[in-house]
Each structure stands twice: as structure tokens, then as C-alpha cells.
Amino acid sequence: MTENAKKLTFVLVVAVSLDGKITNGKKEGTEWTSKEDQKFFKSELDRADVVVLGRKTFEAIPRPLTPRNRIIFSQSPLVKGVSPSAETGVVYFKGSQTKLLTLLKKMKWNRVVVAGGASIYDWFLKNKLVDEIYLTLEPVVFGSGKPFLKKGNFGGNWTLVSVKKLNEKGTLLLHYKK
Numbered sequence: 001m002t003e004n005a006k007k008l009t010f011v012l013v014v015a016v017s018l019d020g021k022i023t024n025g026k027k028e029g030t031e032w033t034s035k036e037d038q039k040f041f042k043s044e045l046d047r048a049d050v051v052v053l054g055r056k057t058f059e060a061i062p063r064p065l066t067p068r069n070r071i072i073f074s075q076s077p078l079v080k081g082v083s084p085s086a087e088t089g090v091v092y093f094k095g096s097q098t099k100l101l102t103l104l105k106k107m108k109w110n111r112v113v114v115a116g117g118a119s120i121y122d123w124f125l126k127n128k129l130v131d132e133i134y135l136t137l138e139p140v141v142f143g144s145g146k147p148f149l150k151k152g153n154f155g156g157n158w159t160l161v162s163v164k165k166l167n168e169k170g171t172l173l174l175h176y177k178k
């Protein structure tokens with residue numbers, strides 16, 4: 001590896017309520033998060049070579065994270081009538097871990113932000129691909145909504161790197177590494 005070569009790094013970014021939900025139970029989307037978290041999320045996207053999203057998250061955002069490179073997980077080659085060639089920077093993916101690693105290598109995408117939703121967090125953690133987690137804890141309780149993770153074997157311990165209080169109402173940004 002040359003000095004300039006970047007290491008492949010998967011960074012999972014998620015915002016959760018105090019009861020571990022990633023949606024507020026009423027509406028799809030992440031509009032419920034604080035503006036400080038949204039600012040942090042944008043800064044992580046700016047550092048990334050590519051962002052991975054599930055098809056439902058992709059559709060829940062009005063104009064999803066353009067103009068960044070995006071890999072959309074979907075079993076279907078067409079999402080919302082948009083063909084892969086019609087939108088710059090969007091790649092549709094339905095393959096295995098090996099295929100994903102091959103794609104990332106081919107595109108020279110090294111810093112990968114795993115941006116959800118729940119099924120995408122599941123897939124990356126179960127495949128033991130995630131190197132870092134940024135978890136924003138928002139001081140709200142929803143009672144219903146989608147949990148961050150379903151049941152399963154996610155394995156492994158994480159080391160706390162930092163805790164940052166993002167605002168006066170008490171939003172916390174937790175950074176963990178493998």
C-alpha cells in the first residue's frame with residue numbers, strides 16, 4: 001500500500017431516540033432529528049467517497065443526498081422509475097459481500113458511509129463490515145417506530161472514542177470504533 005492509498009473504511013451513521021428507534025412511528029424519514037445532528041450528518045457525507053442507502057430510505061428523502069455517489073440496495077433494477085444510467089452517481093446493488101467489495105475497489109471508493117435504514121444497518125453489521133459507528137442519541141421517546149436493529153447475531157464489542165454534547169437540549173454524539 002502506498003502512503004497515499006486510503007484504507008477501505010465503513011462508517012455507520014445513525015440517529016436514535018432514547019428508546020432506540022430510528023423513525024418516529026408516524027412518518028418515514030429522519031426529519032425528527034436535531035439541526036445539529038443534521039449538520040454533523042452532512043459533514044460525514046462530505047468526507048465520504050460513497051453513501052450506502054436502502055431503497056426505502058432513498059425514497060423517503062425528497063432528493064436523496066445528491067450529488068454524492070450513492071449505492072442503493074434493492075432487489076429491483078428500477079427505483080421510482082429512475083434507471084441506473086439516468087441519474088449520475090447512483091448505483092443499484094443486490095449482490096453479495098464479495099460483489100460489494102469488488103464494486104468499491106473498481107470505483108476506488110474507500111470511505112463508505114452506511115446511512116441506513118434498519119435493513120442496511122443489519123446487513124453491514126451481520127457481515128462484520130462496519131469499522132466505526134457514529135450514533136446520535138436524541139433526547140426523545142417515541143414508543144413506536146422502527147428499531148435501529150432487528151434480532152440477530154451482530155457480535156463484537158465497541159470502543160468508545162468520544163462523546164460530544166451537540167446542543168443544550170442534550171443531543172449526544174457517540175463515536176465508537178471496533
Ligand SMILES: NC(=O)c1ccc[n+]([C@@H]2O[C@H](COP(=O)([O-])OP(=O)(O)OC[C@H]3O[C@@H](n4cnc5c(N)ncnc54)[C@H](OP(=O)(O)O)[C@@H]3O)[C@@H](O)[C@H]2O)c1
Pocket residue numbers: 013014015016021022023027028029030053054055056057058060073074075076093094095115116117118119120121123146
Ligand atoms: N434515524 C436514522 O438515522 C435513519 C437513517 C436511515 C433511515 N432511517 C429511516 O429508516 C426507514 C427505512 O428503513 P427500512 O429498514 O424500512 O428500509 P431500508 O433499509 O431503507 O430499505 C429496505 C430496502 O432495501 C433493499 N434491501 C435491503 N437489504 C438488501 C439486500 N441485502 N440486498 C438487496 N437489497 C436490499 C430492499 O429494497 P427492494 O424492496 O427495492 O428490493 C428493501 O426493501 C425510513 O423511514 C428512513 O427514514 C432512519
